[in-house]
Amino acid sequence: MRIGMIGLGRMGGNMARRLMKAGHQVVVYDVSPGAREALAKDGATESGSLAELVKKLADAPRAIWVMLPAGSATGQTVTELAGLLEPGDILIDGGNSFYKDDIARAKKLAEKDIRYVDCGTSGGVWGSERGYCMMIGGPKEAVDFLDPIFAALAPGCGDIPRTPGRKQDDPRAERGYIHAGPSGAGHFVKMVHNGIEYGLMQAYAEGFEILRNKNAHDLPEDERFALNLPDIAEVWRRGSVVSSWLLDLGAAALAKDADLDSFSGYVQDSGEGRWTVEAAIEESVPATVLSAALYARFRSRQTHGFAEKLLSAMRFGFGGHVEGQEPVDPAPKGATPRQPAG
Amino acid sequence: MRIGMIGLGRMGGNMARRLMKAGHQVVVYDVSPGAREALAKDGATESGSLAELVKKLADAPRAIWVMLPAGSATGQTVTELAGLLEPGDILIDGGNSFYKDDIARAKKLAEKDIRYVDCGTSGGVWGSERGYCMMIGGPKEAVDFLDPIFAALAPGCGDIPRTPGRKQDDPRAERGYIHAGPSGAGHFVKMVHNGIEYGLMQAYAEGFEILRNKNAHDLPEDERFALNLPDIAEVWRRGSVVSSWLLDLGAAALAKDADLDSFSGYVQDSGEGRWTVEAAIEESVPATVLSAALYARFRSRQTHGFAEKLLSAMRFGFGGHVEGQEPVDPAPKGATPRQPAG
Amino acid sequence: MRIGMIGLGRMGGNMARRLMKAGHQVVVYDVSPGAREALAKDGATESGSLAELVKKLADAPRAIWVMLPAGSATGQTVTELAGLLEPGDILIDGGNSFYKDDIARAKKLAEKDIRYVDCGTSGGVWGSERGYCMMIGGPKEAVDFLDPIFAALAPGCGDIPRTPGRKQDDPRAERGYIHAGPSGAGHFVKMVHNGIEYGLMQAYAEGFEILRNKNAHDLPEDERFALNLPDIAEVWRRGSVVSSWLLDLGAAALAKDADLDSFSGYVQDSGEGRWTVEAAIEESVPATVLSAALYARFRSRQTHGFAEKLLSAMRFGFGGHVEGQEPVDPAPKGATPRQPAG
């Protein structure tokens, strides 16, 4: 079928290509002419504006996939498109929008009979090759209408073993996409996915720091090990309980540089982790691990928060402790648990 | 080669069978005659006591694998065996011993020239089929001598893709086992493995609770979704960032019963999670996620800790709040975040 | 001066009385006629409706204090009063409203030149005797106009020692109230106050649980102590670093019943703790302790969350572990850290 693709970054560009490989026709737009031309070379129909893109999608109902990184850009684009589209047309937001924004947008677009589909898309830079895992929210007819698109983007069953005992609830799940529920449900499920992702990553991260610090100079001599982290990551990929795709990525990074010296350790977060914690709070779920993972990222971006200065100030207040001024080197750090300082 | 196997439970019995399939001869012992007979039927040489087992392992150096669930039982068995073995013999502890106990045991046995190998073994009930992931500590010559045994127990390369960029550090890692370092290093790595495992599990667990509670009756109507958890677990197995073996297991459990009604939610912990946190503390690693995961299990085994009673008591003290006496039903819980009670 | 007081519960009633003791005239209203009559007996002017209350506050500008427990009730009352008041009149919300609601309300009321003051009020049931600590947001002229009211409600300097080195920033702070900033600032500061309160309470709660469990039967004999918790709480009140008003309350509760048997351990939270964590997330502050304290309350209200069932399900999946069905008695619990179960 024919579909529009707006936003040709790492994600949108690759998705357009995967759709074309599957035989779909893709009309593309991006603010960057270079990005448009690159796709045109690969077979896409270029357009120089949203209006032109809409025009080139002649047949009703039109389907347009918006794949923009930032929530605010998505909102603007959706608003602009709303003025160009006709009743029955379908807008898909494939980015990482906040699910409550989806609910509001869907309501507004419904007033003009434009159908809005929110699609959480996982797979990162690997998706073009492996296929994208998609969690979809919105009206059933629209989701069903778009099925050829989702089927083309999804990884399909591949050689991943079937889940034993699985009943045929939604057969699409085994091919890598689901209709999760009404508007917002797709991005909600993707949001929790990312919240979990933060937790998983932090669990590995802490574990590998414990392994690495096991060589700390102030541990007893025979309790110090110089562990080979690349080998450990590798062996855990094979038959252990903690094997995962994230571990595969960690193993690849460690294989390249066991010290990870090219990484600063300053870690961004992208919104979904925050929203996941907020959802947990709304639902009274004690999400201790997901929150701790989020906070580790916050802290990684500070030098010293005000909180830490106040701790020092209070310690000085009751004990006269003057804190050391220089941060220790993180690598050979270690405990002096039997030598209380005050 | 010829090896002794002591402890024929779920783990030890299956490992003996896997060794025999690979052509090794196994002399077995277990306190339960039934367990010994079962293995004998499968081709193992039965023995009725530790002494008999040692005798039946005629050739020097003997190799004996101890596979007992509890640390105390392992300690006792090792002590008893030490009196029966000769210089050069090798003892392997394949259970989940505390790595500092390994270091002490290895030293004591070294006085008699008995070589002690600690082997952390992952794979659970699936290991007999998939192979066991092994993290090994101890003297190099002993570990090298036992290589045919480890190779037979390990999963081998199989069809797991190679890690891109991996240099040939220890080729055994790709076959599923490593020599991690001196005595204790094997169980230390396995310990951290389990610590990570707790963190990963808790991340999934919290995420799925957030998904499930999204239908809570006190959320706004259009923000409530009735999400299909088995489908979500399934779709995440396919191309998403959070795919893992633990997720596969979770998907299988949810496929069988989306409500998990057969599980009480009373969760044991097995020691390694605690030791991992203690190691983090010794090394000054801020292991917030691994600790939170451990504490979630502690809390799952309480009805109400004294801590919670003291919270209620203090609330009563300053606000006159009398807490509701009845625990709410956990399922349709939800927040009343805009309705502060006092 | 003359002021209206709406809401004559534990807080509002006592505040009205404290105001009258200081010579102010108070016109009162409550949905419960009994509550109105009780105040009338103590000298207040009763009114049977909001309209009547407004009428009885003849002189412009009127000042009306709304002291309702729930945010929704406050919102409704403010809306209704807005229709009855005149330009220049002042509304004070002394409850625990969400500060963003204050900002919205203040804007709306400003359209009619009604001035809105948000006042976070701490002190609980003790306030009538000790005085109330107040954090105030809103337009300066309105806050200044109300100064006699705040001064009467506040504890005053009393015999609390002056802070050494304190400059004369806002002299009101030493008398127990501050003008924190524009609309919302008062409730924001009170919100963080309560967030901190949760953290403090949880710190004591965990500490006392550790003290109490030190008698757990599975600890080594000479490491078990039967500690006297009332005495410990008492001694910490006297010269220790952890002395505080909350500890005073804890000591009183423990003095009455060292086992706190009259408390269920089911602990409510009132909204501010949630909002504090949400504010931390908005500001990227790693609020690990405040969040953990909040989650401990969430968990105290569950029997077993879905998260815990999923943990059990995954454990069964990889290890065949069948979890014990019966929650252990929390009191004589203890670790078996050297005896891993699987």
Added chain:
Amino acid sequence: MRIGMIGLGRMGGNMARRLMKAGHQVVVYDVSPGAREALAKDGATESGSLAELVKKLADAPRAIWVMLPAGSATGQTVTELAGLLEPGDILIDGGNSFYKDDIARAKKLAEKDIRYVDCGTSGGVWGSERGYCMMIGGPKEAVDFLDPIFAALAPGCGDIPRTPGRKQDDPRAERGYIHAGPSGAGHFVKMVHNGIEYGLMQAYAEGFEILRNKNAHDLPEDERFALNLPDIAEVWRRGSVVSSWLLDLGAAALAKDADLDSFSGYVQDSGEGRWTVEAAIEESVPATVLSAALYARFRSRQTHGFAEKLLSAMRFGFGGHVEGQEPVDPAPKGATPRQPAG
């Protein structure tokens, strides 16, 4: 009575002075001659070695208070003294020893009929003036014998109000010291005291960081406040639920410098926080807040832990994200919660 004091630092020196003021005779020793002379000027009997100190304490049973900062120094000194003392003599360790070390020491000294008393001492640099809060472990006769010493060091009842409802369990608690139990119990209670202290401090620290960051430039304009932290700390001292001695200290620090610019934010921990978490783990207590407080200190001493580098590496692996290299300035940080980056 007559007592020896070994270790004349900030704590030991002041305690000796407080004892002399109460009429006791104190024989002092310190490795630093200057410290000894200073005490001698204030009326103490100087001694140049442990042997001389023991000799100058002529009357049996001798009582010697050891007040050394580090656990290892205490251990050595106790061992040396053991060789000099006679049956019936009493050794008091007033420092912050690990309680399991106390148990071992007490056993060893008991073989020579030397009585060992462990005394956790709180009060910091303020103790000389306010008196010291003491938690004492050891044999009853020895603790009773030393009562005049403890009574002199303790704050006494002072003007701290009595706890309502308190029964006369141990009258010493109201005077600021208790006999907590057998050997180790004193330091155990002090250890938990410090664990709680960490939690309390972190709760305030996070709260004040949330207040301070409320001026972050990327929050909506009308939701940004420029809060006066010294005033807030001051007002909370007066009638609020979070008033405490630690808050008094925080208020004093903020009064001096609202930005706390003289503090680096690099925060030490002294052992007790670690041991408290280890005790929680041994007892299966879910000590989420006490642990989080400890970890905040660990993290404050790192620049970037290996964990954070691995997070960055994994993010790069799946998303091609290259993390910003420069840490942002912590002060005007804020959330971009609606603008997910990937």
